Amino acid sequence: MLKTYSAVVVGLGVVGSATLWRLAQQQQGVLGLEARAPINLYGSSYGGSRIFRQAYWEGSDYLPLLAEADLGWRELQASCHRPLLHRSGGLFVGPIRSGVISGSVATAKAGNIAHQCLTAAEVEARFPVFRADEHMEAVFEKGAFTIAADDARLQMLNQAVAHGAEIRFGSTVQEITLVSDGLVLRLADGQQVRTQKLVLATGASLADALIPDLVGLLQPRSVPIYWCAFKPGVEHRFSNFPAFLYELEDGRLLYGTPQIDNAEPGIKIGFHNHQQSALDLGTQLEPVSDVQIAEMSACVDRIFPDLIAHPYASRKCVYTLTPDEAFILGESKELPGVFYVSACSGHGFKFAPALGGCLARAIAGQSLQVQVPAFSRQRFAH
C-alpha cells in the first residue's frame, strides 16, 4: 500500500524548506523530498550568507512579500539560539541617479523603509573601507541584514520536523502522475508516494519537464562567486562593514556580504548581472576562469583597497533566470494540485519565508493569483 501524505514538497533549497516549515505549522501529514544532502554545492541556496534588504531597487511589487519575509525571518530567529540574522545594514552604491540608487530610493519611499542618502564623500567617511568616486552616491538601509544562509535553512527544516513533517534526503522525484484521488510520485529508488497536493521547489530543475508548464521559460546559468581576505593588520576596519550592492559606471552590479563567521573569512563578493554563462543541468559546474578572476580582482582593487584583491577562493554557483528576472509561482494546468515556485534570478533567498507562506496558503485554498499576481505565469502568455 502506498504511503499517503496531505502535501509533499519536492526540493529542499531555501524555498522548499520554508514551504515545508509553513505547511507543517498548518497541517499534518507533510513530507519533504530532496534529491541531494542537506548541505550540498548543487542548488542555489547553499553557502554561508545572503542579503536581506527592503529598499528594493528591483521595484515596489516586492514590498508586500518583503514585509511578510521580514516577519518570517524574525520568527525563525526567535526559534533558535544560534545567530541567524546579522544586523549589518545594507549599503547600495552607484553612479548618481543610476538604477540601483533611484530604484532603492523609490521603493524605500513607497514602502516607508528607513533609509539615508549619502554622497560619495559621506560613504567614505562612514564606511572607510569603501572607495566611491565623486560621481557616485549611495543609499544606506540600516534595517537590512545578512542571513546565515545554511544555518537558517537548516533551522527551517528543524522547525518543520518539530511540527511533525517527515523529510527524506537522497530522494529524487522522477515522475508525477495525476490519479483519481490525488497525485502519485515515482522516486528514483522505485518507491512511490501518494499525496493530495504537491509543491515543486526544484530550483534550476524546474526548467526540466516534471511538469510541462514552465518548459522553455527558465534559463539555468552558472555564475562565479569569490572570497577575498583582509590585508594583514586591517581586519578591525571591517567591523563596520555592511552587506552591499555596488553598481559600476558600465552597469555591472557587484554584491557582497561581510564575514559573519570564521568559516568564510573576509568578504564574499560576486557580479549579479555579469560573468554568467548558460548551464546544461546534466553537466558539472566548471572552475572559475583566470580571466574572470582577474576581472573581479581589478574591481576589488578599485573599491576595497584594504582587501587582498586576488580572491583566495572562488567557485561557480547556479542562478535560474526568468525573462523579466522576477519570480514565478503558480498551479500546473496539466496537473492540478501541483504548485510550482521559482525564487529565481539570483535574489530569491530573502523572500523564502513569505513564498513558503503563500504556498502553504495556496494549498489551504487561497489563490496564488490573488496573493502574488505580479508573479503569475500569465505575464508571459504572449
Ligand SMILES: Cc1cc2nc3c(=O)[nH]c(=O)nc-3n(C[C@H](O)[C@H](O)[C@H](O)COP(=O)(O)OP(=O)(O)OC[C@H]3O[C@@H](n4cnc5c(N)ncnc54)[C@H](O)[C@@H]3O)c2cc1C
Ligand atoms: C551565489 C549566490 C548568491 C546569492 N545571493 C543572494 C542574496 O544575497 N539574497 C537573496 O535574496 N538571494 C540571493 N541569491 C538567490 C537565492 O539564493 C536563490 O534565489 C534561492 O536560493 C533559490 O532557492 P530555491 O529553493 O528556489 O532553489 P535551490 O536552492 O536550487 O533548491 C532546489 C532544490 O531542489 C532539489 N531538486 C531538484 N530536482 C529535484 C527532484 N527531481 N527531486 C528532489 N529534489 C530535487 C535540488 O537538489 C535543490 O536542493 C543568491 C544566489 C546565488 C547562487
